[in-house]
Amino acid sequence: MQINVLEYLEETILRVPEKIAYANETESLTFQQVFDNSRAIGTFLKKSGYTKEPVVVFMKKHPNVIAAFFGTVYAGNFYVPIDEEMPFYRIELIFQNLHPQVLICDKETQKQVKEFSYQGKVYLYDEIVQTIVEEERLSEVRKEAIDTDPIYIVFTSGSTGVPKGVVACHRSVIDYIEHLSEVLGLNEETIFGNQAPLYFDACLKELYPTIKFGATTYLIPKSFFMFPVKLVEFLNRYQINTICWVVSALTMISSLGVLNKVKPEYLKTIAFGSEVFPIKQFQIWRKVLPETTFINLYGPTEATGMSCYYKVEREFLEGEIIPIGQPFANTRVYLFNQKNCLVQQGEVGEICIAGTALTLGYYNDPERTEQVFVQNPLNISYPERIYRTGDLGRYNEKGELLFISRKDDQIKHMGHRIELGEIEANVNLLEGIFASCCIYSAKKDKIILYYVGEIEKAEMAAVLKARLPRYMVPNYIEQIEEMPLTPNGKQNRVALKQRYENRN
Amino acid sequence: MEELLAILEELHPEVDFRTCCTLVEDKIIDSFDIVSLISEIHSEFDVAIPAEEIIPENFNSAAALYRLIQRLEEED
Numbered sequence: 001m002q003i004n005v006l007e008y009l010e011e012t013i014l015r016v017p018e019k020i021a022y023a024n025e026t027e028s029l030t031f032q033q034v035f036d037n038s039r040a041i042g043t044f045l046k047k048s049g050y051t052k053e054p055v056v057v058f059m060k061k062h063p064n065v066i067a068a069f070f071g072t073v074y075a076g077n078f079y080v081p082i083d084e085e086m087p088f089y090r091i092e093l094i095f096q097n098l099h100p101q102v103l104i105c106d107k108e109t110q111k112q113v114k115e116f117s118y119q120g121k122v123y124l125y126d127e128i129v130q131t132i133v134e135e136e137r138l139s140e141v142r143k144e145a146i147d148t149d150p151i152y153i154v155f156t157s158g159s160t161g162v163p164k165g166v167v168a169c170h171r172s173v174i175d176y177i178e179h180l181s182e183v184l185g186l187n188e189e190t191i192f193g194n195q196a197p198l199y200f201d202a203c204l205k206e207l208y209p210t211i212k213f214g215a216t217t218y219l220i221p222k223s224f225f226m227f228p229v230k231l232v233e234f235l236n237r238y239q240i241n242t243i244c245w246v247v248s249a250l251t252m253i254s255s256l257g258v259l260n261k262v263k264p265e266y267l268k269t270i271a272f273g274s275e276v277f278p279i280k281q282f283q284i285w286r287k288v289l290p291e292t293t294f295i296n297l298y299g300p301t302e303a304t305g306m307s308c309y310y311k312v313e314r315e316f317l318e319g320e321i322i323p324i325g326q327p328f329a330n331t332r333v334y335l336f337n338q339k340n341c342l343v344q345q346g347e348v349g350e351i352c353i354a355g356t357a358l359t360l361g362y363y364n365d366p367e368r369t370e371q372v373f374v375q376n377p378l379n380i381s382y383p384e385r386i387y388r389t390g391d392l393g394r395y396n397e398k399g400e401l402l403f404i405s406r407k408d409d410q411i412k413h414m415g416h417r418i419e420l421g422e423i424e425a426n427v428n429l430l431e432g433i434f435a436s437c438c439i440y441s442a443k444k445d446k447i448i449l450y451y452v453g454e455i456e457k458a459e460m461a462a463v464l465k466a467r468l469p470r471y472m473v474p475n476y477i478e479q480i481e482e483m484p485l486t487p488n489g490k491q492n493r494v495a496l497k498q499r500y501e502n503r504n
Numbered sequence: 505m506e507e508l509l510a511i512l513e514e515l516h517p518e519v520d521f522r523t524c525c526t527l528v529e530d531k532i533i534d535s536f537d538i539v540s541l542i543s544e545i546h547s548e549f550d551v552a553i554p555a556e557e558i559i560p561e562n563f564n565s566a567a568a569l570y571r572l573i574q575r576l577e578e579e580d
Contacts, residue, residue: 085531223528223560225535226528226533226534226535226538226558226560226563227538227558227559227560228555228558229555229556229558229559230559248535248536249535252535252538252539255539256539256542256553256555256558257554257555258555260555261554261555261556262555414535414536445536446540457517458517458518459518460517461516461517461518462518465518470534471536475515475536475540476514477517
């Protein structure tokens with residue numbers, strides 16, 4: 001039985017060593033190079049005494065990042081990808097949670113690292129990749145390894161203002177990749193066009209099936225997602241046949257009329273998720289690519305990646321919702337009502353997930369882990385962990401699961417999961433702020449901030465840009481005289497929403 | 505031009521759009537902004553920006569974007 005994700009790579013290397021594994025527009029790594037480079041890095045880390053530790057990977061999006069990830073795992077550590085565009089303030093918060101001792105950077109990010117308060121070791125990828133591989137050290141690591149050892153930590157938005165580090169292990173990733181591959185029909189011929197940043201779990205969909213099958217992944221530069229004609233041309237140039245993108249990346253192409261001008265010629269499978277696909281936009285895609293398989297994916301970072309899928313095989317009318325369908329094999333979904341009982345057919349309940357695809361929890365954060373990774377309320381006889389997603393769902397008359405809404409103030413914007421509370425927490429930290437309230441307009445897909453205080457709007461925008469990741473910075477900011485309150489004295493979100501909708 | 509500046513300033517109040525001419529290179533605007541801009545230009549100027557005009561050169565400054573709008577208005 002497979003117990004380590006690296007076994008994927010080690011088997012593939014025997015079949016297709018010279019094939020391209022990961023590439024961008026100008027550079028690529030073959031499987032042999034991925035194998036050699038990651039083992040060199042693994043040897044270096046182990047030799048330097050790092051094992052079972054978080055290794056921060058702070059590099060520009062590039063095939064080498066993936067070799068750094070696997071190198072970290074070769075030494076028995078877990079990688080923590082940090083984005084070069086992340087604001088310092090957020091990186092500091094992450095480091096306070098992580099207490100990292102070792103960081104891998106590239107020539108471009110090296111300068112940025114000097115500005116961190118981080119005191120641990122900093123290694124340059126280009127240097128440590130020159131290490132001569134020592135088989136003995138690597139097998140020593142492997143002999144001790146078990147499949148519940150962590151592989152990575154990715155950070156997700158936290159409503160208190162402090163991000164949460166989700167820890168995934170070999171077992172959860174293998175389980176996820178096996179079932180995802182089956183659902184998407186992946187194989188050696190698969191050519192992925194990766195959209196997701198490498199610092200989110202979303203990129204697992206490409207990174208791991210690539211080494212499992214000997215497939216190929218092209219990393220598409222972020223800037224291409226601003227200029228959709230170039231993006232489609234990129235897909236055609238590299239004959240990309242499989243994409244797993246956030247809905248907003250797909251709707252950008254269809255809503256701007258790009259598909260009338262240039263058509264993706266090779267796409268066989270389009271998996272989408274993280275947001276609801278507006279039917280009007282979906283139909284444009286379907287019409288242009290009638291032979292393509294469209295699959296809706298749903299799942300939280302806490303369950304490693306995706307937990308449910310739905311292959312779109314029937315017609316959908318405007319106003320209908322594409323279901324999230326059914327759980328992957330070896331994953332179970334429960335819908336619990338507020339009394340922690342299973343809902344009746346057609347009733348709305350909280351989506352809760354069970355299975356080995358669950359991650360280990362939040363790093364250095366037992367309190368927040370215990371709030372959502374809980375004992376299955378149906379079982380009082382032995383420990384059985386489930387994850388409470390906070391998403392509300394129900395089954396339709398066909399028995400397909402539908403996502404309805406959130407239980408709390410978490411939103412999805414441009415495919416990112418965002419706690420509105422985290423934005424507010426950052427605003428409230430500023431001097432001279434009396435009150436703040438963030439709302440989300442689904443119609444406009446905009447995050448809207450209202451605040452009462454002495455700071456000018458432009459300064460507020462600048463400060464938030466320096467503290468929050470780009471996708472969390474409000475798209476509309478307004479300073480107001482007084483915060484509207486409900487009769488109970490709470491901030492009146494409904495009134496603010498009306499104010500936003502009614503403005504000129 | 506003033507209407508366009510108002511749209512841009514609402515998206516990014518911290519940016520001086522009168523002088524900045526590296527909106528794309530310096531990553532001041534992102535894909536979300538492009539989609540918002542195109543939709544707001546459509547409702548404000550009644551100009552639909554065709555897909556082939558969505559290129560970095562047309563979005564790098566407020567002036568370039570305004571020239572594009574004027575050109576499209578004339579062609580109309």
